[in-house]
Amino acid sequence: MRRFRYTDADFSTAFTAFVEERRDTPEEVDAIVRDVLAAVRVEGVAALLRFSREFDRVELTEATLRVSAEEIAAGAAACPAEVRDALKFAAERIRRYHERQRPADQQFIDEDGVSLGWRWGPLDAVGVYVPGGRAAYPSTVLMNVVPAAAAGVGRIAMVTPPGKLEPAVLAAAQIAGVTEIWRVGGAQAVAALAYGAGPILPVDKIVGPGNAFVTAAKRRVYGVVGIDALAGPSEIVVVADGKNDPKWIAADLLSQAEHDPAAQSILITDDEDFAAQVEVEIQIQLQSLSTGEAAAQSWRDHGAVVIAPLDRSPELVDQIAPEHVEFAVDHPETLSDRVRHAGAMFLGRLTPEAIGDYVAGSNHVLPTSRAARFSSGLSLYDFIKRTSIVQCDAAAFARLGPPTVILAQAEGLPAHARSSAIRLS
Known part of the structure; x- marks a missing residue:
């Protein structure tokens, strides 16, 4: 434990050094993750099964990758009643809080007669990484899944390392609205969600915490899919x-x-x-x-x-x-x-x-x-996206067309200029 006094002459320097300590991803972790991602991208489900044997010491088949509806129901039923009730209480409060974040669509006519606006819509599919073992927290399932469900995401795929699935985690998944659960963890799970692997279809965004391998994998697949953050x-x-x-x-x-x-x-x-x-x-x-x-x-x-x-x-x-x-x-x-x-x-x-x-x-x-x-916590906004809408009538285009031509010509883009100029002739 460090002690600092604001009045010390070197306080600013010492405290800044303490605050700005960084814990970078070890190079060996990034190298392993790079190879795992490449293997899953090329080999698909065969790589997932191989890595389950190699890393998790679990023998799985394509048929046993998915947690069945019966397993989910039985596991959730095994969760103590007071825990289930607390999860339901929490889920409802999380849902109400995040639903209040929903922005409104808008359409308006501006001063030049142009119809402008925007429309919000949910992502199609989201993958949620849920750690296993001691770090398997049902509250984290709620925090990642409930906002996605509130946003209207149609498919919410949960991945978690193979092994015992905690009843509270299964109850949270059931309460929150998870649509599918897969027994796969680590960087290979991130790869499966990003690229697809056999029965696991790709998603649009990956959220949820994980170890250094999971974090490094999320960093590498960003751009193929969206991610929440590098926690x-x-x-x-x-x-x-x-x-x-x-x-x-x-x-x-x-x-x-x-x-x-x-x-x-x-x-x-x-x-x-x-x-x-x-x-x-x-x-x-x-x-x-x-x-x-x-x-x-x-x-x-x-x-x-x-x-x-x-x-x-x-x-x-x-x-x-x-x-x-x-x-x-x-x-x-x-x-x-x-x-x-x-x-x-x-x-x-x-x-x-x-x-x-x-x-x-x-x-x-x-x-x-x-x-x-520079960033915020997870919210409804992480699971929706905005589409801009523009519409010109003849009068509005007459105002916007000429400066469009001038700017396109100034940028050396003649086809851009022509696409407006041809409508002005």
Whole structure:
């Protein structure tokens, strides 16, 4: 854990270096991914089955790649009732939140008499990558699938590594509206969604988190398909004054640290005594966390405490551009309104980031690694696209045609010029 004081002479240099640390994809990972993508593109399903044997130690056939409707129903039914109810509650809130984002089509006549407008429509098919093992979170299924379904996407294909399918994940898939599930993971799953492989048809966009191999594969197939983002380790910044219970703030910091040893948790406070109490409480809580090993490593290697005037916290948050930021202060809007770069903000002492992870309704798929400077979290907009509409009548074309000819000629494009000029003659 690093400690910074805003008043130190080298604060800006030291803190900037800390914030701008990068975790690049290892070259050996990218090389493996390149070969896997090429193999699936050329060989199709045969490569998928081979990689399942090689990487996952699972023997599959083309017939057993797909998870049957009966398996999905049986798995979902095995999910405890209270978990199913919580998933339904969360899914409904996520659906309502994202449906409110729907933009309107528009058509209008401008001052030159040209009919202009735009129309929004859903993508045809989306692929959702769902990690297996410990990282198989049903909430992530909801966050990726529900907005796609709300947007009107007709086909939502889920891929997940072969192995035991958790009942809660199957219940989430069923509740959210997944139309098909395939037992394939890693870079080969990304390749199958991008290029198609046997019974797995290609999609238009791939969303969902994964390991370094999945992230590298998404980077390489971008352009063939759309992708949501290149997600890095989770991040949280907590801006807190000394009026908080240190137990609460310690728990909030650990809520992200437990995700991954590379996750980052940062406390910004103006109270050194309070900061010390939080640090002590973190060590106490680590002892009882089943995820304590990962959380302890994250806090040790990537955690930080910044002692700074709270009035300076918005500029520090903007410098970090974090995935999540909490303002645990009396009047959070006075600080949050000045923040420009953050994936999601949680305002007040009773709004821990975990609420956003599950049931607030906002999306928990958010930009990491300072990407909040130029991108947003997953939303309905990721699953729709806009088509522009233009129509000229004779009077409108008479106004627009001549300057079109002039500009086309200036650019040395005679066919462009002619296509307008021929209508003016």
